[in-house]
Amino acid sequence: MRIDTGGDGPILVWFRKDLRLADNPALSHAARSGRPVIPLYILDETPGVRPMGAASLWWLDKSLKALAESLEALDSKLILRRGEAQAVLDDVIAHSGATCVLWNRLYDAASIDRDTDIKARLKDNDVDCQSFNAGLLNEPWTVQNGSGQPYKVFTPYWRAAREQLHHVDAEAAPKAVKSPDKWPHSESLRGWGLHPAKPDWSKGFDEWTPGEAGALERLDDFLSGPIDGYGEKRDIPSAPATSRLSPHLHFGEIGPRQIWVAARNADTSAGEVEKFLSEVGWREFNHSILFHNPDLPKANFRPEFDGFGWVKDHASFEAWTRGETGYPIVDAGMRELWATGFMHNRVRMIVASFLIKHLLIDWREGEAWFWDTLLDADLPNNVGNWQWVAGSGADAAPYFRIFNPIAQGEKFDPRGDYVRRWVPELASLPDKVIHSPWTAPAHLTPAAKRTYARPIVDHGQARQRALAAYQNLKGV
């Protein structure tokens, strides 16, 4: 690749969602140039760019600390600044004499607009500027169907995308990163106050190790064990069968190319590897859909949903967020989310279906809650998956696919292990009734009857109401 890095001045490497040293083209190009490198992270306040939620900020705090330490081990540094990205870059350039800015690309409209403006400004000021791909196996404009259009259905999308992936490669971390003569001012991470205080609600987050090393360890653990049986067990929320890489991937502590290469080399059946990689494929698909439909965070992919009569029901929404709907599998999921910043994928589908179809609450309200509480909150995935469940999205679930929270619980948590862990007031119920505690004879459930909510809606009635509401949509 051609690198015109404009003279000998320092190169600014602007980290965003690529908080790693390995497989980071912006960083490796800078390091390879032999010129001084200024690694920079901006806590961006550009209007229109959606601010991170509280759980994401918790993760960011630790991830930046890890990145700073990795850079320090190379006798470099991570400069931290808060403000509008454009103004921050101007200031850092002015004080450092940087003549080049490199970054890895993002694919949501607000980030693209910001980066486009910045690129134009840098050119005007004779600062060289280049962007790279660290985040995706295939960039959105490179996967097209026969008529040159982006795919709208996952299966053909992924078939075409993987055809293009015969030579996936992931670069090693640079061995040296040259320092500038003088470092620009950096703010202090601690001073940003990203870790919650008064109260510190993050006590349950300790299973996570944010940062590049934690990400690689997680990948290694997954590929040397749980991937064997992934296809069968990935739907069982009590089983340690999924990779749990999503927050690492979101912050770019590991990239999809690294995952691809490692998974392909894993000592496992090809079928299991393909199953896992197709989940990476959904991430790619969601990025592509968002890139080609920039309004997706606000607007339905299928406009016939614009007239849908969503219900405003604050009390039910609150019951959902607190895990007090009276449906054990739903409540377990929502409580897992609140406690750990994570929720198993199968359960995400169940709780989302419940909010949208049983309560008829706008998917945007659920999306906003997940955005604030999920450690892996990711715009393309969060928006794409919520629209998928609502039926308003690309390749979406049909409107009549309404999960039965009792049947889903019995099918995917047959022994009630997951429910018992997160809804302890039901722990003593027998397996047979743990997903429908209201059917248990009173003598079995004195404690549960007292403390656990009755279902806030009747499943059968809610199902009929949802079918009727969805029936009114034109063209479905």
Place this chain on the structure above:
DNA sequence: TGAAATGTTGGGGCG
């Protein structure tokens, strides 16, 4: 990456 209603089949109880 559903669920429920409806249809079909076949074994067993029973008059």
Place this chain on the structure above:
DNA sequence: ACGCCCCAACATTTC
């Protein structure tokens, strides 16, 4: 022994 009914098990269709 036979037909009839019941119903579980499975398949199909409908939402």
